[in-house]
Amino acid sequence: MIISMPDPIIIIGGGIAGMAAAWRLIPTGLPVTLLEARPRLGGRLDSLRAAGAPTPFDNGPHLFLSSYVRTRRLLREIGLERDFDYPWPGRLPVIGPQGRAAILWEWPLPAPFNFSAGLLSFPLLSWKARNRAVLAARDLLTGPLEAEVSAAQWLEAHGEAEERGLFWEPLVRAALNAPSEAVPVRDLQVILREGFAKGLTGGRLGHARRPLGKIFGEGMRRALEEAGVQVLTGHTVGGAEITAGRITSVKLRNGRSLPCRAVVAALPPWALYDWLRTLPHPTPLVAPLHLEAWGAQSLVSLFLWAGQRPWVEPWTSLPGRRAAWVFDYTRLWGDSRAPLGLILEWPDLPQSQTAAAMRGFVAREILPELAAALPQLSRVPWRAWKLVRERRATPLRPRALWGHPLSPTTALPNLVLAGDWLDPLLPPTVEAAVRSGEAAGEKIIMQKIALDK
Numbered sequence: 195m196i197i198s199m200p201d202p203i204i205i206i207g208g209g210i211a212g213m214a215a216a217w218r219l220i221p222t223g224l225p226v227t228l229l230e231a232r233p234r235l236g237g238r239l240d241s242l243r244a245a246g247a248p249t250p251f252d253n254g255p256h257l258f259l260s261s262y263v264r265t266r267r268l269l270r271e272i273g274l275e276r277d278f279d280y281p282w283p284g285r286l287p288v289i290g291p292q293g294r295a296a297i298l299w300e301w302p303l304p305a306p307f308n309f310s311a312g313l314l315s316f317p318l319l320s321w322k323a324r325n326r327a328v329l330a331a332r333d334l335l336t337g338p339l340e341a342e343v344s345a346a347q348w349l350e351a352h353g354e355a356e357e358r359g360l361f362w363e364p365l366v367r368a369a370l371n372a373p374s375e376a377v378p379v380r381d382l383q384v385i386l387r388e389g390f391a392k393g394l395t396g397g398r399l400g401h402a403r404r405p406l407g408k409i410f411g412e413g414m415r416r417a418l419e420e421a422g423v424q425v426l427t428g429h430t431v432g433g434a435e436i437t438a439g440r441i442t443s444v445k446l447r448n449g450r451s452l453p454c455r456a457v458v459a460a461l462p463p464w465a466l467y468d469w470l471r472t473l474p475h476p477t478p479l480v481a482p483l484h485l486e487a488w489g490a491q492s493l494v495s496l497f498l499w500a501g502q503r504p505w506v507e508p509w510t511s512l513p514g515r516r517a518a519w520v521f522d523y524t525r526l527w528g529d530s531r532a533p534l535g536l537i538l539e540w541p542d543l544p545q546s547q548t549a550a551a552m553r554g555f556v557a558r559e560i561l562p563e564l565a566a567a568l569p570q571l572s573r574v575p576w577r578a579w580k581l582v583r584e585r586r587a588t589p590l591r592p593r594a595l596w597g598h599p600l601s602p603t604t605a606l607p608n609l610v611l612a613g614d615w616l617d618p619l620l621p622p623t624v625e626a627a628v629r630s631g632e633a634a635g636e637k638i639i640m641q642k643i644a645l646d647k
Contacts (some may be wrong), residue, residue, distance in 0.1 A: 341597020
């Protein structure tokens with residue numbers, strides 16, 4: 195007797211949203227296939243290797259929040275939660291533009307008093323600036339905000355340059371990976387509410403204890419495959435077959451065609467736009483999301499290796515500098531060979547990709563600035579370096595969509611969307627990606643229940 199297997203649910207995109215959707219669909223018993231164009235899963239949560247680099251390095255330094263409850267639940271279910279640490283009490287080392295160092299503490303008080311007490315005791319700000327920052331935080335947490343107002347506009351109207359430069363702008367950059375003029379103030383409000391002031395203790399900064407590629411690219415892939423998910427990396431989607439108003443197969447650029455029961459497209463807006471335009475009659479799919487108008491914020495990171503060097507804080511904010519954040523991966527991973535990671539946020543980085551030009555820029559602009567902020571590193575003989583430029587790191591929502599929730603459902607009933615840019619509450623973050631992926635899985639499950647009746 196020949197037993198026919200049902201067509202699989204195909205998930206396009208192997209970032210954290212796609213993996214969360216795949217994990218949520220496992221209990222249905224339906225076959226699930228996860229497609230990823232890159233050679234590894236993880237999306238932005240990835241690690242790289244380069245000739246001459248003694249260790250792997252992440253594609254960009256990442257901080258996590260203990261308030262990412264859905265992310266932590268997913269990691270716990272998969273068995274990867276111990277790969278993350280959220281030190282308590284929360285602390286953020288900051289070195290001001292004049293070289294003065296201080297700690298922004300998250301006090302052991304119920305939220306949001308933990309946050310406000312930390313601001314009131316932050317010595318890099320004058321007393322007047324601390325009070326203004328606390329009052330602005332109160333207004334952000336409690337007040338209704340206009341959808342069309344940017345974070346920059348709101349902060350300018352609710353404070354002065356001192357606290358914006360030393361606190362608010364670094365917070366926006368770190369949490370949203372975007373300049374304050376490019377994001378709505380409601381995104382900052384949500385980050386403050388959900389990230390730092392929710393629950394009894396609020397949110398603490400945390401980090402991965404080993405390379406992200408080991409956790410997501412290998413560990414999460416292994417868990418998905420052991421649970422029965424077919425993972426196909428290095429497979430780029432090139433189209434789809436539509437019959438009677440439903441997607442019946444997904445076409446790959448290598449010529450293969452994969453039959454499917456339903457599709458979850460877990461893609462960033464620009465990649466989704468490119469794929470949807472390969473389908474017949476794409477306008478009803480593209481227009482509601484304004485996909486052609488989405489922008490992207492880049493992320494530029496510099497990794498430095500030395501034979502021996504002093505340890506510094508696990509992470510340090512350097513406001514007002516080209517190297518705005520420093521991460522000591524020796525402290526984060528417990529590996530003496532691991533690099534120092536810098537996030538570079540200035541817009542005048544040279545566009546030339548030649549090694550000589552970049553080496554000159556690093557030696558002339560970045561290393562002296564780093565040594566001035568952290569003098570213990572001034573005599574370190576750096577033996578290897580790697581600059582990572584991620585051109586499209588974070589989706590930037592067009593202003594026409596500020597304040598408007600986006601639907602993950604489409605004009606095709608068996609096509610559901612997922613991604614960090616689609617969560618109805620959170621701005622693009624890891625937590626938003628997990629929530630969106632799980633929500634897409636739930637919608638597919640509801641479709642299955644409806645079809646089975």
